[in-house]
Amino acid sequence: MTAKAPGEDAELAAYRARVRAWLAEHTPEDWAEKLPYADETEVLEFYRTWARELHSAGLLVPQWPERFGGSGAGLAQQVVLQQEMSRAGAPRPRYLAISLGHAAATLMEHGSPEQQKLLDGILEGDVWCQGFSEPGAGSDLASLRTRAVREGDYYVVNGQKIWSSMGLYARWGLLLARTDPDAPKHRGISLFILDMRAPGVEVRPIRQATGAHEFAEVFLTDVRIPASMLVGKENEGWRLAQTTLATERYAQMVELHAGLEELLALLVRQARTLRAADGGPLVEDPEFRQRLAAFAGEVEVLGLINDRVLGDISAGRDPGARGSILKLYFSRLLQRLTAFGVRSNGLAAHVDPRRKNDLSYTSGDWMLDHIRSWTWTIAAGSNEIQRNIIGERVLGLPREPR
Amino acid sequence: MTAKAPGEDAELAAYRARVRAWLAEHTPEDWAEKLPYADETEVLEFYRTWARELHSAGLLVPQWPERFGGSGAGLAQQVVLQQEMSRAGAPRPRYLAISLGHAAATLMEHGSPEQQKLLDGILEGDVWCQGFSEPGAGSDLASLRTRAVREGDYYVVNGQKIWSSMGLYARWGLLLARTDPDAPKHRGISLFILDMRAPGVEVRPIRQATGAHEFAEVFLTDVRIPASMLVGKENEGWRLAQTTLATERYAQMVELHAGLEELLALLVRQARTLRAADGGPLVEDPEFRQRLAAFAGEVEVLGLINDRVLGDISAGRDPGARGSILKLYFSRLLQRLTAFGVRSNGLAAHVDPRRKNDLSYTSGDWMLDHIRSWTWTIAAGSNEIQRNIIGERVLGLPREPR
Amino acid sequence: MTTTREELSDLRASLRAMLERRCASERVREVAESAPGVDLDLWALLARDMGVPAMTVPEESGGIGAGPEAVAVVAEELGRALAPVPFFSSAVLATTAFTRAGGPRAAEWLPRLAEGAIGTVAVTGADGVPGVDRLDVRATVSGERIVLDGTAGFVPDAEVAEVLVVAARSEHGPVVAAVEPGAVVVEPVVVHDRTRRLSTVRLTEVSVPRADVLAEGDSAVALLAAVYRHGAAALAADAAGGARRLHEMAVQYAKDRVQFDRPIGSFQAVKHKLADMYVLVEGAAAAAGGAAEAAAGDDERALALTASFAVEAYTEVAGDAIQVHGGIGYTWEHDCHLFFKRAQLDEALFGSAAWLRARAAEALTAV
């Protein structure tokens, strides 16, 4: 990440110093070693506590507007914060990724004043989940079948959701459901806030290939959602979810980029003791060095692309469909970089530390990180879908005949 | 290429010794240096002479049945012949590629006795070309529009062909033309033998990105083709052309594989004097060595796949659509291997020797060889088409809606 | 023993039928979650009904002495089924070691191995990398005995082995000896691929009589090279079998799964990926055949080129298979990840693709 305006330097440096000092004092010890082996309740409690602590120092959501509890920090400060968290090895509250990201963005942009009160809970560590995909509606999300029928002051919801990120741990959910079964695919869908403790909500964990339970199935049987929990207008949920998802992708990328830099740094540290195919030190092996530099170049350029996008957004210009570019670019890079980590570490990468909980994609367990990279190439619009979006919406290529 | 049955060894070794001795005596000197700078007529004459000489030694078409002038040699002998030609640096008559390959296969399999007499001319060095693609019918070959209308003992042909390999030099051509305009796309097409000296045939060279004229446009205006020059039955030309093309692809692959091995050997020789990015000898650079070995592995496996296919064919088993696999595999490998040659040679690869004629894809001018590799990924059914064929005909995946 | 094409085809069919019956993925998962993590019942059955362990043992030592194609077929089918049996460790590695060694210990062990007794080899460094120069076990001469000290890493099936072939470095070049399991410490190493069991083998002043030394110096170098080659060839065949099965699964899924009102296999994005995977699958199969021939023919260059191709193709196919399956392929319940993890381990075990290519490059650049 480059391009700091000359004027900002002193101020930014002061910010960096403040962040660094705070993190040095407050970063929990040994969390990275202990947490993956802890029970889920312990993990959740740890992240709630850590989120509150970060927030008390103004480091949880500095980019939020002041009226919602942030300090309206700009891109440069966010980058510095991420860099310093990487440097300090501080935990990132990944269980709160949707809470702090997509859920918060939705509430801030489209929520009613009543709905926006839920932001306070997020700052206290409430986990949110997403209820978007369905067994028959994955890549083709718009064909979802979960129904929400208005009955007085409530919507009565029936259906089934799958791949609900954080579903198992969530206090609240963002739910897409069909409110007009006669409208064309995209048109009759509404966005709701779902109380995960409401009667009729049943959550079943999905165990992933990594062994973790990041995703869940959510069964909805006559669930009554107060009409006040409809976000935006009825039947406009599709567009609403798409735009907040896209905006969110840019903001999230600052942290994702920092994660890639952490992986590179880890690999360089490991290469000092690993051996190359010819038996020499890996860090001195020209093939390793070429590939390392190629990956570092891709990581650098991802940061530069995102800088441009965020620069456009903060200047009020439409970033277009560059969210699709970023997702495509990031997910493939993560997949190849973690594969490189696996190969570089040889058989050591195969040893299973038998962790109970780890939702990180930068755990340092290269094999699991590599496997986990498929969530990025598949979920939230597979890479194939992203290429369609770029081809059709950005490049204006004709759609396929149906 | 492996897998020689133990019994064959002595016989094969004798064959190899004979071929090697003959090539040592007869291979023209300095041809590789001089020929690319010669005029086209000189080049054609050179290849005609060389073809006749090879044929007199039984080395031009040993795999042909005896009744057509070959000796019915098996796969093992063909492999040996190709290996020895590589070893001797003997010229391969590439201008005759279609004559000796697809044209000959078509005549032998589907030609009338009268048509088969043209095989004698091929053994004398007649160049044949193909008239398949049209400006509006490239990947979608079946939508061709050139018309052939029966008038008494003749077909009168009008239309335009493009990407006609060897069109500029050809004595004869294989021509696909529509004989039933009302039949569905594939059904109304017939295959003809076209006398390139017939009135109404006009050939215009297409200059390629390499500077060579391997391809031409052929304009057909009221060209009269004797009905005796219809190959097979009327309206069955499509299937006929497809099957001979496929069969031909397997046989051709033995030579193509030998070419890849020549490229690898050339690169190893060059690497002894080239320098790596860090200034050391390239041949000792671990990155170069890893990539070299990876390419050599791909070349080796191409040979093994082709061995299996040719083994199936000679045992009378249907090789299925493995022709598409071979083309896809070969063309991408050639493209990446020549790119590797370009990179390995640094700026030296960019120097243009300003050759006039070179249809080889193993000229040693890595840049031109690399550029030329796109004829393999585009022509004769682009790689995208090959993937469709594999997906639909081999794997049975559903076709796209139209 | 040469085998006709028809015999190979029969072998494949009967083995596949048995494995589909006795080694479905539920069984593989069950074995993975329980001790000893190896399906000893299935192994006994393979020995009794199919003569699987006997195939790699020469006829004169009480085996069947099947040719390389037949061995490759067996390894492919076991890979296709993710079979948690000691074929690689015992029938390939230990059997190759004893066969190449000859002598009384071979005469003792080969007939037993042919009947299904389990052996393994500890012939890699602590990091599991093969190569005489990578060994972390040292041998010193002490009178009429040899004393072994050190560690070999990622040794397959050491927990259930009745005999271990250990390689060590000494002042006079490498030494290879047969060692009883009781003489060593076996520490299981849990790897992500639960269909294979690996261990660290530690030797502390293990004293071995001269009679148990299988090879020394140049003959030990040759023996180890043969073990490495046959190991790589077996993993290549495992890869070819697994890759084909995964591809079949992905093709079937692409025909069944409907999105945007069409089977996803009708989309070029999926269709072309499956086509590219098929090229890799066919390549891996051809490579596995080539590797088997090369291992039997002591062709280091061809072995390294083909084996590295096959194991790497498997990892690519495995990754693409998850992508084609979408979310479902990423669940614990679906078999994709079992193949994926085995593919990754096949690539790394007994010499990675890069390790093999470094050896191939030696041959390719030799003057």
Next chain:
Amino acid sequence: MTTTREELSDLRASLRAMLERRCASERVREVAESAPGVDLDLWALLARDMGVPAMTVPEESGGIGAGPEAVAVVAEELGRALAPVPFFSSAVLATTAFTRAGGPRAAEWLPRLAEGAIGTVAVTGADGVPGVDRLDVRATVSGERIVLDGTAGFVPDAEVAEVLVVAARSEHGPVVAAVEPGAVVVEPVVVHDRTRRLSTVRLTEVSVPRADVLAEGDSAVALLAAVYRHGAAALAADAAGGARRLHEMAVQYAKDRVQFDRPIGSFQAVKHKLADMYVLVEGAAAAAGGAAEAAAGDDERALALTASFAVEAYTEVAGDAIQVHGGIGYTWEHDCHLFFKRAQLDEALFGSAAWLRARAAEALTAV
């Protein structure tokens, strides 16, 4: 001089308009086929009407002293037009050398370069590879003069240069000197990319007065590093501009060309390829911007990472563009191959992607 986004956008628009008028591909082809192979008229126009060569010259030396973003915009647009002008050699390489050197020769040459006089640098080895340790010209001291002997390869625009900056090795480290064209032998080297003119420059006992020495020892090392950096950044921008143009051409072709009764761009095979190319194009643009900043900021690591990305992306986009165009894109008459060959040369000239990455790796693995 800082430049606002609007100014940059205006600069790009006016330069593009002029180049579309004066440097269409017919003109590029015409220049390529005739002596001196450089479009001196266009260069004069770019100097007079747009102040292009002045942009890289500091204000105090009679130039405009534009910032790195503006220089990148110019290089991108020249790359987009395949412009056969001595921007790279003169405005980037020679200008950087004189600017970093300072002193009387810089005071003499910078104002002239700003007005469009052509300079170049001979600061690579005979194989065209940069690096102080790769130089094949030797400098020896002879009284008050320095004598240069040796060869520099693949020197851009040496045939039309009015001054050459030559780097040589001496006992006391590198020496950089201004040399008159008359003192050296310039042998044109025809490369496949006809939009650039390269030569071998031979020096035989070329005697240079002390006054013409621009830098020695450490300051020469720093000067050369700066020249290499700015050269790489300019090529990265050239790549970004060319890649975007090629991609636009391919997208348009995919909309127009009909096969199987549909525009080929409606097929996922083509659509997704164009999407992947677009990612590369956007990446190359971002990388070129980063490279310009890094060159100006003497950030070796960032420069090497971004420049290598951009030039390599260009070669990929160029290859894919041919594939999308099919046969037509492979003809001499179509412009695809002009871009393709320039892309390849951009990758190799003044340090290949691999050369840049080797330098980046130094920074990445430093303790």
